Amino acid sequence: MSGGGTIDFEIRPSSQPVSATEREALLANPGFGRIFTDHMVTIRYAEGKGWYDARVEARAPIPMDPATAVLHYAQEIFEGLKAYHRADGKIGLFRPEANAARFVESAHRMAMAPLPTELFLGSIRQLIDIDRAWVPTSTEGSLYLRPFQYASEAFLGVRPAREYLYVLIASPVGPYFAGGVKPVTIWVSNDYTRAAPGGTGAAKCGGNYAAGLAAQAEAAEHGCDQVVYLDAAERRYIDELGGMNVFLVRKDGTMITPPLNGAILPGITRDSVITLAKEQGYSVEERPVSIDEWRDGARSGEIVEAFACGTAAVLTPIGTVRGTEGDFLMGDGTAGQVATALRAHLVDIQFGRRPDPHGWTTTV
Structure with a gap:
């Protein structure tokens, strides 16, 4: 055959x-x-x-x-x-x-x-x-x-x-979230990094995930579902979660996500989210964003949503962020409107319930 x-x-x-x-x-x-x-x-x-x-x-x-x-x-x-x-x-x-x-x-x-x-x-x-x-x-x-x-x-x-x-x-x-999509709590790792410039961060290799298991265990010890890594050089800028890319949403509708700098996995869901968001009128900035900017923005109300995305869970709202510098809450801790709408849009395309103008879907 x-x-x-x-x-x-x-x-x-x-x-x-x-x-x-x-x-x-x-x-x-x-x-x-x-x-x-x-x-x-x-x-x-x-x-x-x-x-x-x-x-x-x-x-x-x-x-x-x-x-x-x-x-x-x-x-x-x-x-x-x-x-x-x-x-x-x-x-x-x-x-x-x-x-x-x-x-x-x-x-x-x-x-x-x-x-x-x-x-x-x-x-x-x-x-x-x-x-x-x-x-x-x-x-x-x-x-x-x-x-x-x-x-x-x-x-x-x-x-x-x-x-x-x-x-x-x-x-x-089955659905990644058996009880429905719920915001996750994440831990900011100061002791571990996921990847470094010139390393294998942009490759989907098993070693990247093995290296993150200790950080994931640390997150679990602090009652968190996931870990978010900071950059290896300065321990200042957001990298990505253990297996997902991350987005922040400002109150003016601007979305921010760390740039593909060779240390971050180029997620296919990430790319799809950026395309859909721009079509819906959102401005998307791919730029370095520090943990301080995220923390200060969340506390002041300037940053109203955060979510992670990947193949398994599609889009995952982030509710609480914990770390050695203190905890902060995203919005009121529930799934935000932007993440919810983008997730529904993407899932509908995947299941053929909505038109696919980009030719992303194929049948077998």
Whole structure:
């Protein structure tokens, strides 16, 4: 069966798929990232040979030599995107080409062989085709897609690997906020930074997230849901949350978000929010914003909203900000009008309930 790009995908359906009855029970309350579909996609790479051996096969453990390079030198990248059961009954994707492009950029930063866009998109089409029944039909339910690539060569030595394995798995998920969208409380980290100029902050690699686990634990100790990082150079300017970009909204409607300076992940949701906000008449400033400006603005009423955005939760209102310099509240602590409206607009496009003038959505 032809897949996407210059190589064909060999289809090996699972001999023991989950029954329709069991699948229906699982989809009734999937949670987030806890259950997985029947199949996965794998594609191999070898220096001098290129990408080869593309397969759709039963999801199963991956055999790994103890000397596999990723275990020692952390050459690994990943992406996150969703498939949606649209209002017209079709299965849709939201800006998958942007994920493919970011996957390539992450590969370059981590000195890895980039997967061609047509293979990235082809793998997604193949997996959705065989596991279509796993796409939830519940309100805001979706099929979370996790493409990842790692250094699969077995060797010990500090150099880029010569062999890689690309894998795509999928997990049906419910709405990120089971009880509805609620403002989160965040902790301003003074002891940890997420990334530094010249580092890997703009790449979507596992090491960035591993490095943030201690800060996330610190946030939890202070009763917070998330951590917000400051820049590594001055510990003064807002960077981003543990896994989401951040926006502030002034009382005049101006929106502010930190610029893409090489240390911040270029979020696809972030880019979409900026586009929609400008269309709705908001002025969007991409500039450095200090934690002092945020704190002072919130206390004076100059900054009336703050929210974070990313694939998993779309838009997340920020209610309370805590830190060693004192706490402050955004507005009255409830979800703001701007964040609520932008979230609804974006989700409606993703689920095909609203026109898509930008061509962001595709059907599979």
